[in-house]
Amino acid sequence: MRSPAPDPAAPDGRGPLRIVVADDNPVVRAGLKALLEGRADLSVVAEAADGRTALAVTTSHRPDGVLLDLRMPVVDGLTVLPQLARVAPVLILTFGREPALHAEAVRRGAAGCLVHGDFTVDQLVAAVRELTHIRPQPGRPGRPGVSTPPTPPPNPSHLQRPMRLSYGIGRPALVGQLSAREEEVMDLIAAGMNNRQIAATCFISEKTVKNHINRIFAKLQTSTRSEAIARWLGTAHPALGGPHA
Numbered sequence: 001m002r003s004p005a006p007d008p009a010a011p012d013g014r015g016p017l018r019i020v021v022a023d024d025n026p027v028v029r030a031g032l033k034a035l036l037e038g039r040a041d042l043s044v045v046a047e048a049a050d051g052r053t054a055l056a057v058t059t060s061h062r063p064d065g066v067l068l069d070l071r072m073p074v075v076d077g078l079t080v081l082p083q084l085a086r087v088a089p090v091l092i093l094t095f096g097r098e099p100a101l102h103a104e105a106v107r108r109g110a111a112g113c114l115v116h117g118d119f120t121v122d123q124l125v126a127a128v129r130e131l132t133h134i135r136p137q138p139g140r141p142g143r144p145g146v147s148t149p150p151t152p153p154p155n156p157s158h159l160q161r162p163m164r165l166s167y168g169i170g171r172p173a174l175v176g177q178l179s180a181r182e183e184e185v186m187d188l189i190a191a192g193m194n195n196r197q198i199a200a201t202c203f204i205s206e207k208t209v210k211n212h213i214n215r216i217f218a219k220l221q222t223s224t225r226s227e228a229i230a231r232w233l234g235t236a237h238p239a240l241g242g243p244h245a
Contacts, residue, residue, distance in 0.1 A: 051075030085109025
């Protein structure tokens, strides 16, 4: 019997790249996991909400790479970074545009830094795949000379995603009225997320979320989240009209 052909999307036919996601925000962790596992060659093998747990699961799983938030409780990411970098390549994902902090992270062993809102999903996936070419070197957390993943230009208006974190609850009759991004935001609103959580999940700013919501309200002829949810789920009363004055 012939052995099955290797997954063409997996590197060297050895299976998906195994990634650990460490961030204290559960919404961000869930969003990153969904995005990465939407690719055949990537798999999230463990998650962590603090630096101590990140080190424990990384040491246990020996992944191909770690996505690490710098600011976490118990032990922060910057503190645990040198130890993590000796076990697996580390890519920093942060909300802060602080060049000095990013430089310190690289000095302590990070393969590179990406700022939420300043990269596309394709760029994130490319950076994660690049981690497989970096091998940790015990005793040398700085790893001089190691190439870092390319830093994309800071242009949040060009954000894009290869898959939608859709809950599949939209009313079919209304789906065509909204853009793909608006449908995604509306799904997250219906799932009970606030603007900050939606921004973190979609990797966009809260201001952009508000703009999407305003357009959604206009298209659905509603003025509140509860009215929009009711119309989106198909539970709105027939008498529900347009926006209130």
